[in-house]
Amino acid sequence: MLGEVGNDRGAPIVFIAQWLSTFELVAPVWHELRRAGVPVAVVVAPERRVEGPSAPLHDGSEFDQRSADGLWRKLTERGFEPLPQVAPSVEAQRIRSLRPSAVFLATPYDFHRHPGLAPDVLGVPVHYISYGLTISPDVGGGESASSFYDHCQRIYADTPYERDTVLGAGLAREAVLLTGHPGLDVWDVPHEVSPTPLVLWCPWWGHSWPTGGPGYSTFLAGRHDFLEQVRRRPQVSFVFRPHSLLWQALRRDRLWSADDEANFFAELESLPNITFSDAEADKEGHVAQLAEAWAMVTDGITFIEEFAYTGKPLLITRAPGNPGWNPVGEAIEQIVEKSDLMVGLSAFLDAVERGPNAERAIAVREQMQQVLNRPPGGAAPLVAADLVRTREAELSRRTAPARTGGSWLTLSARMRSAVAELNEAEAGGVGLSYQRQLLETGGVNLDGEATALTSFTVPRVHGGQFVLASGRSDGLALVTAGMSTGWQIDRVVLADSVFALAGSAKTESEGSVAAVLGHRVALLLDQARVALAEGPPTPRVVRVGTTSMVHDLWNNLPALVLWEDLLAGLLASGDVRLEIDPEGVAQFEALGSLGDLLPALGEFARSGREVAPRGTVPCGGVRVSSEARSRVAASLNSVNTPAREGPRLWIGIQPDGGGPTNAVALAVALATQWRSRTGGDVVIDAFTPDSVETGQSWREAQVLAAHHFRAEVVRRAVDRSQATGAVLSTSGLGLHEALAWAGTADYYVCTAGPLLQKVAWVWNLPGTVLVPPGPHRGSVANWYSEQVEGGRQAALFPEWLCESTTDGSWRVRDVRTAAAHVVGVAMSSVRN
DSSP: OGGGTTSTTTOOEEEEESOHHHHHHHHHHHHHHHHTTOOEEEEEOOEEOSSSTTOOOTTOOSEEHHHHHHHHHHHHHTTOOBOOOOOHHHHHHHHHHTOOSEEEOSOSOGGGSOGGGSHHHHOSOEEEEOOSOTTSSSGGGGGGGTTTGGGOSEEEESSHHHHHHHHHTTOOGGGEEEOOOGGGGGGGSOOOOOSSOEEEEEOOSOSBOTTSSBOSOOHHHHHHHHHHHHHHOTTSEEEEOOOTTHHHHHHHTTOOOHHHHHHHHHHHHTOTTEEEOOTTTOSSOHHHHHHHOSEEEEOSSTTHHHHHHHTSOEEEEEOTTOOOOOHHHHHHHHHSEEEETTTTHHHHHHHHHTOOOHHHHHHHHHHHHHHHTOOTTOSHHHHHHHHHHHHHHHHHHHHSOOOOOSEEEEOOHHHHHHHHHHHTTTGGGSOSSHHHHHHHHSEEEEOTTOEEEEEOOOTTSSOOEEEEEEEETTEEEEEEEEOTTSSEEEEEEETTEEEEOTTTTSOHHHHOHHHHHTSSOSOOGGGSOOOBBOSSOSSEEEEEOOTTOOSOHHHHHHHHHHHHHHHHHHHHHTSEEEEEOHHHHHHHHHHSSGGGGSOOOOOOOOOOOSSOOSOOOOOOOSSBOHHHHHHHHHHHTTSOOOOOSSSEEEEEOOGGGTOOTTHHHHHHHHHHHHHHHHOOEEEEEOOOOOHHHHSOHHHHHHHHHHHHHHHHHHHHHHHHHOTTOOEEEOTTOOHHHHHHHHTTOSEEEEETTHHHHIIIIISOOOEEEEOOSSTTHHHHHHHHHTTBTTOOOOEEOOGGGEEEOTTSOEEESOHHHHHHHHHHHHHHHHHO
16 A cells, blocks of 8 residues: 555545654544545654643643654554654645645644644645543543634544534535544454453543633542552452553642652552553553453543443543533443542442443443444444545546636725735734635636635634635625724725725724623624626626524624615615525514614714725614514514413523533432422423624634534433433524524523523513523513513522532532522412
């Protein structure tokens, strides 16, 4: 195979390996490709440790070449035929010379590799399979890795939650495939287990979390308790396999001295039935160790998903105040054993010593297969099949004759100056893109229906400027926007006219568009693409698309009113004709004059930009009138909704938006008690997050995917507890359908925010708002009741049922008591 790698026809699939444990997770794909006759290459790249949580190395060197040499030898011994190592500074050039059709990076973190291997500068198609962090709160690594996905050609998602997260972050749907994780394929076949009890102890490395608060690791608090159990059980063998960063993190955070380390290892060596396994020096790899083990004890992200999938006993020792899990991790934690620190360790080991429980193992496996959405036949064949198609398409492209099609649209000097003015500071960092092409040449070469969105991040500032170029056979429009204060539309350029949303040039406190609208969002560009027809036909056509809007109706109104008022003058004069896609038509017809549906917006001031806008955007209205609300409700009443089985409870699960951390457990208790006490059914609102809640657009997709996943968890939990449970979910519904379903409820329980807006002002239902203790509680309920004429005052979740957590969040003190109280209030309200 390697003979073909350098061949122009080869277009190999390249795997960049940095650790044995992460490479083992993608190795099944390598094997599938070899069986299919596809050229592959493995490149060993030393870990870069001058930045990030693992800094610094003991010897102060920038790259860990010693470990890379060891990894190269291990992969060679296993037959993966890694390419000869070269200096990190020239590795990127070597990879580009291979002309690969796809390159897999080991992690999403730039600080792990040479800067030349960053996906935005590597210059080759980057594909990615998660290296195992899919159960932490930050799928894909959080904000420190948020830009990584923007530069990936393909993401292979291991769960629906990860898929929805990445899709919502802005990737095109065709760029994300739900395949399952190939690293779990090895556990779909039997493995030889140790003939005598063998337990793995795998503590994580972080005793603190990067964003503040405690981390997952229970090593310091629990090491003496664990070794005491080792001492009491000479008939059980133990393997101590900590995360490779544990020792560095302990020293860096000054939690561990050289004497502490020496004393710990002296105690370890004094116990004949426990061995230390250095993850970096390990020759077997973690798969062999997990296969032999009877059970595992761990506290963090390391191996939880993988070992739980084996069905063997797993104990999660929880550190007080740890960051918790995303919905996948939450579901796994409900399946396996768990303990606060080492409190439950003795009982867990007693059960392990009694021998394997085959019935329990089968049940755990089945539940894990459901949670992880495992495909029949494994994930590696699906990933490999996609790579084969990718490679064939790339080879076809390389051999095709040169293309001369497309149209060159020349833009006026006025438009060019407007775009240049808005992007002057950051234009140099855009790279080869439509925007750069526009600024350098004065034109954009668009091929057919091509649409390009160029974006980039200013260092140390979240967001920057971006330009959308949407090319259609009938014309072009450019929309410029500033993301640094929350995705507000800054100016719209239509042909030679520049339209400004006046006030956007000021700071938010002085009245930017986002602040005036009362929201940190105004419009996502891919949710309202505009194309302006050029040429002689009159009137010109402006198309506004609302399909795929993810915000609820309340948050859509500011975006829609911007377009309506912005174009109102042109529409009235007949200069343009407005065309809207079907979903947009339904909303426009239902809502009429959108300005009447908004709270007070005030008057916009002129921006004072040198490029004078053709017009500003006036908005008005005080509150939602009862007439306007009735128009919205009448439109939604035409939507088919599920038949009721009695009184209906609407539950909004949104711990990400200020709700309790144990919102899922509360939802299960509410649904169960509502069903048993009223005979009615329950709707779990899994529709749409609100980026306002996080202030970070990259997290919006995680919130959305979390809603979907939690709703499914609640439904399954209630269905298991009752033979006749009726739990519905809005997951997967469009905006109109989700709003219509809300109107079928008799009572709601949800957090403040967009979930409450649906039921509070659109349907004016009675309900309970989940708000934590604090002086703002009353104002939250008052705000929603005052947004609509005749608004109904919501009940507040009792303060005596709330308790604060160590990380500044809050939780419900007793979910059963809380559910009984809320359901009682709801039943009384429904009767009245």
